[in-house]
Amino acid sequence: MHYTEAVDSAIAQKMVEDNTIILLGEDLPLLRRNLLVRFGPERIIGTPISENAFTGAGVSAAMSGLRPIVELYMVDFVSVAMDPILNHAAKLETFSGGKWPAPIIIRMPCGGGYGDGGQHEQSLWGWLAHIPGIDVVVPSTPADAGGLMLQALQQERPVVFLEHKLFSRSWIEFLGSGGRKNMKYDIPADGSYGNVPEIWEPVPFGKAAVHGKGEDITIVSVGVGVHRAIRAREILKGEGISASVIDLRTLNPLDKESVRRSVKVSGRLLVVDEDYEGFGLSGELSAVVAESGIPFKFARVCTRTSIPYSTKGEKEVLPDVDTICSEARKLYSL
C-alpha cells in the first residue's frame, strides 16, 4: 500500500468503530474524498484558510467529545497555528491539573526535496518536540504510518503527525509531478510503498525500529532520513564499517533506551536529521547519550540553513547518502 493511503486506511478502520472521529482542514472534501463518500460530509469538514481558528477549534472539540484530526496543508504553515498548539493543546494537561487533556491529532505533510523552496519544505519535528505536552510522530513506512496513526487515535493527549511529502504519492503529484511525467525525485521506495497488515494494529509510541546491529556506528534518524541512512549503511558495510540504523518513529516520547543500548555497543552516534541542526533532534540525542554516562563519538548530518529553492541548493543542504557516508567514515576513523 502507498504511504498516505495507509494513513487514510488506518483512519477509516477506526472511523468505522468510533463515530467521534472527524477530519478538519482546507480542501479536505476533495483531498479526503475517499473518506468522505464512506463516512459522509459531516465527518470530513472543509475549512476556510484560517489555520489558527480551526486548529484551536480542533483542540476544544477534542475536549468536548470529538476526536478531530486537523490537517494543515504543510507543517510550514504551523507558523499560523502555533498558539493552539504551544499555549493550549500542550498545556491543557497541566492547566487542568491532569483532568482534561485534548486528544487532537494534527496531521501535516513535511519535508523537502521536491523544489518548493524554504517556506514549504521544512521538517520542524524537533522544533515541535521541544514543547512538552505533545507527542510528535514521524513515520517512515506505510506500515508504520498506519499503525502509528491508529495509536495516535488512541492517545489521550495531542499528537502531531508528520508525513514526509516524498513518501506521499498524492502530495508529490499534487505539488509538482502531476501534469508532467519528467520529474525525478529522490524518493525512498520502501517509504513510499510497502506491505501493510490486513487489519491495522497500533504501533506503540516511543519504540524505535532498529535496523541491523551496528558494531561501529549507530545512525539515528526519522522520516526520509531513515532510508538515506539505510542506504548509507549498505555502502558502509561494503567498506567494512558496521552500522545500525535506528528509526525513532516518535520524537515525543523518545526511545532513549534503544539509542543508548546501541551506542553502548558502537561507541559512535551519527544523527541524520532533515530538520534544522541547531537546538533540535541531533542535540537532544547527544544529550540523551551523554547524560547516561556512555562514552561516545558524535557527528551529525542535518539541515543547517533555510532550504534553497534550486535543486542543486536543495541537494547541498538536505542530508543525503553521500554526506552520511562521508561523515560516518570520518566518525569511524576517530
Added chain:
Amino acid sequence: MHYTEAVDSAIAQKMVEDNTIILLGEDLPLLRRNLLVRFGPERIIGTPISENAFTGAGVSAAMSGLRPIVELYMVDFVSVAMDPILNHAAKLETFSGGKWPAPIIIRMPCGGGYGDGGQHEQSLWGWLAHIPGIDVVVPSTPADAGGLMLQALQQERPVVFLEHKLFSRSWIEFLGSGGRKNMKYDIPADGSYGNVPEIWEPVPFGKAAVHGKGEDITIVSVGVGVHRAIRAREILKGEGISASVIDLRTLNPLDKESVRRSVKVSGRLLVVDEDYEGFGLSGELSAVVAESGIPFKFARVCTRTSIPYSTKGEKEVLPDVDTICSEARKLYSL
C-alpha cells in the same frame, strides 16, 4: 542602572543618531513613555493587539529603510507572531539570495518565577534559536542588556531580544508586585541592577562571559540561570568543587569555543536552562562538545514540563540553586 532602563537607555543613545529607529508594540506610548517624550509620538508607536500583523509589518519596514524594534508583551505570545519570524524574517537572507535581510529587533520579556502560570512564563529561547537566520540574545545583567541591544541595533539581520521578567523592575511591578508590598521573588540582584558604562558600547554577539575557572565542572546558562549558577558555584566552592559559569549571552550565534575550552579542562558540562529541556539548548551544548571530540560527563537542570501556577509547583519545575548544586555534586562524583 536597572535592567530594563539600561536597554531603554542604549536604545535612546542610538535613536539620537539614527532617525530610522522606531518602536512598535501594544501600549508602548505608555510603557516607553520616557522615550516618547524625547523622540516624539511618531517613533514610539502603539499597536492594536495584532502581533502577527505588526511583527510582520516590522519585518518589511526593516526591509524598506526603518529599523523597527517590535515589542511583544511576552515571548509566550510569539505563538501568534511566529509566521513573520519563522517564514519571513529568518528566511529573507536566503530567499533574496543574500541581498535583502531584515534588520528587525523583536524584543520580548520572558521567563518565570512570579506566578503567572504556564502560558505567561515560558522562556522559548532554545525554541527560537532552532530557526536558522535569526540571532537570539538573552542578556543577564544591565550592562550586557544595554550593550547587546546596541549591538542588535547594528546587526544586519533579525534579532530576537529576550529580557527575563525577574530582571525587570518595571515588568515585575506591572505584573504583580505593584499595588502590594509583600511579594517576594527570587530576583538575582546583579541581574536586576548593576553598573553600566557612561556611554554604551556594543557587546559583541557570540562571545560568552566566563565567570571563574572551573577545574571540575563547567556550568553553562543564560538569563536568570546564570545567577543561579553563580550562587551554586559559590556553594560548591565551599565543598571543594571548582566550577566555572559560562553565560552564553547569545544562543545564535553560539560561542562554541568558550564552552569547549572550558569543558576540555573540567571534563564536565552542566547545563542550566529555564527553557524546556528536550530538543533545546541543553542538547545543543552537549552536541557542540561531543562533536568536537572532547570527552565529557554531562548533566542538565532544565524545565521539563509546562510551568505550574502555584509558587510551590513553579519552584519544583524551574531550575534553582539547590537542584543545580545537587546535580553538580552528582556529576562531580561520576
Added chain:
Amino acid sequence: MEKDLWFLYSLMLKSRLYEEMVTRLWKEGLISGEMHLGTGEEAINAGVVSQLTEGDSIALDHRGTSPMLMRGIDPVSLLLEFLGHPDGICRGLGGHMHLYSKEHLIASSGIVGASGPAAAGFALSAKHLRPEKISVAFFGEGSLNQGMLMESMNLAAAWKLPLLFVCKDDNWSITTESDKMRGGSVKERAEGFGIPYIKGNGLDVEEFYETSSKVINSIRKGNGPQFLHAECVHLEGHFLGYQLIRMIRKPFRELPRVIYPLLNSFLKPGGANFIKKLKGIKTVSLSMLKTLTDARKDPTNDPLQITRKKLKSDPLKLKELENSVEKEIKQIFDSVKAVI
C-alpha cells in the same frame, strides 16, 4: 423573564463580593502574579451565564472568575486554585487565567482572542453531539483585532455554528483606548463576518438578560452564530495593582515616580525637535489625564448599583438577600482558611 431580577442580582453580588475577597487575598500577597477581575462586567456575565444549562459550553478570557462562579463552579476550589493549593479546581497548576471545568465544559485562556477558536470547537462538538446546546465566547473589544478571534468569527459563520460571541466593551486594552486602534465600529466588524450584531445594555442586567435570552434562543434553534455587544467599565482597571488606577487613588505617591523620569528624559539633549517633543509630552499627559477622569470613577457605571436601586423598593428582601450572600462568601472564606 424566566430568572427574576433578585436572582440575577444575587449572582452579581456573589461575584462582586467574591472578587473583593480575592482582592484582599491578592493584596496580602497570597495570590501570585497578575489578577484580572470581572468587577464592572457582572451584568453581562449574569445576563448570559444564567441562561446556560448542562451541555452548553463557555470559552473564557482572562476574566474568568465571575462567569465561573455564576455557572455554579465550586467557589472554594476556585479560591484554592488562586492560592495555588492542590485542592484547587486545577490542582493549583492553572491559576486564574487558566481555569477549566470538564464537567461544565468551561475552558479559559490568558491569550487574547483564544476564546474564539475555543468556543468554535465547543460549538462544533455541540453540533455533532449535543443538539440545541450552544457555546459562548467571552472577550473584550480589544481582542477583536486578534487574528484568531476574527478567523473564528468567520469559521462560525461559514459552519453556521451555535455560537454566541459576547464582546465586553470597556474601550480599554490595558492602557490603550481600543477605538483608536480599531478600523470601523464593533458593529461593522461583526457584520463583516456576516454575523448578526445585537447591542445590549451592559450596565442593566434586567435588560441584558432579556436581550441575550432572545439571542440565545435563536442560536439554539440553529440560526448560526450571533454577536452580542455590551459596554461596561472595569472598576479596578486592567488588573489589580494597575498603575493608572493607583495614580487615580494615590496621586501624590504615584505621580512623582512617573513624572520624574519623564521629565528627565524629556530634558535630555538629542532626540526629536522641540515641537515633536511637546507633542510627545502632550500625548503622554493626555493619556494620563484620560485615565484620571476615567469612567471607572463614576458609580453610575456600576451594574450592581443600578440593579440595587431597582430592588430598593423592597428593602427588607434586599437586606435579606445581601446578608445571605455575604454569609455565603464568609463561609467560602472560612472553608478556604480551614484548608490553607
Added chain:
Amino acid sequence: MEKDLWFLYSLMLKSRLYEEMVTRLWKEGLISGEMHLGTGEEAINAGVVSQLTEGDSIALDHRGTSPMLMRGIDPVSLLLEFLGHPDGICRGLGGHMHLYSKEHLIASSGIVGASGPAAAGFALSAKHLRPEKISVAFFGEGSLNQGMLMESMNLAAAWKLPLLFVCKDDNWSITTESDKMRGGSVKERAEGFGIPYIKGNGLDVEEFYETSSKVINSIRKGNGPQFLHAECVHLEGHFLGYQLIRMIRKPFRELPRVIYPLLNSFLKPGGANFIKKLKGIKTVSLSMLKTLTDARKDPTNDPLQITRKKLKSDPLKLKELENSVEKEIKQIFDSVKAVI
C-alpha cells in the same frame, strides 16, 4: 487616462506570453515544485502596477511573476530564478513563490495572507521616509480569512497607512469555493475594518486602470488605506498540473483514477448510513461537476481577449505590437537558453 490601452495591452500580453513560456519550461521539468500563474488576472495586475513609480512598494502572494514583470523586473533574471540558476534574481534560492527586489521594494510570500503585514510595513516606512509613496498588497479572496491579513487591514486603518489592498477574486481557494467558506461579502469584510471598498472590473483593463487610478491618487494624498476588489478567472486553475484542470482537459485519462478509489471506498462495509453516503457522493460529484463546467473554460473571461477586441479596430498596430512582444519573449528565452 495616462497610460494608453496599447501600453496596458502590451504589459498584459508580455505577462501572458512569458507565463506561457514558463508553462512550457515547467512541463519540460526544468522548473521544480509548484508553479502558480497569474494568467487571467493580468488586467488587475496591469491596472494597478502600471501606476506605481519609484519608491512605491508591493507585497505579492504566490502569483508574483506577472506583477513583477509589469513592474519592470528583468525578465531574464526572473526566469533564471525559476530555473534555480545562480544568476536568478534571488540567486536561485527563492523560487517563484519567494521573489524579491530590493530596488523595486517588492517582496513575495507563499504564505497565504502574508502580503497584508508585509504591505503594512512597507506603507509604514513610506509614511516615515517616502511621502506620497504607497504600498500595494495583492492577494486572493481566499486569503481574506487568514488572521494576519485581517489584522493588517485593521492595522492599516488604525495607522491610516498609504496602503492599497487588491483582492483578486476568482472565488477559488485551491479546490474550495471561497464564498462557501466566508461569512459576509468581500465588501462587508473590508468595511468591517473601516476601509473604503471599491469594486473594479477585473476583466477590463481599461476600466480597471481608471478605477485604480482614482483609488491610488486618493491614497497618495494621505486618505488612508483602501480596498480594491476585482473578479477574475485563473485560466490554469490553482497551479500548473492542477488535477481538476487535467480532468477537464483529459477526462478519459484522469477521471478513472479518481473514480475507482472513490467507488471502492464508497462500497466498503462500515461507515455512515446509506443516506449520508449518498450525500457524500453527491458532495464530491457536485464539486467535480462544478469544476468541469468552470468559468475557466469561457474565453469571455480572458482579460486579454477583451482588450484585444477593443484594439482590433487598428489591426496593423495590433499585429505590430503583438509581434514585438513575441519577439521580446523570444529574446528572453534565447538569453536564458544561452546561460543554462
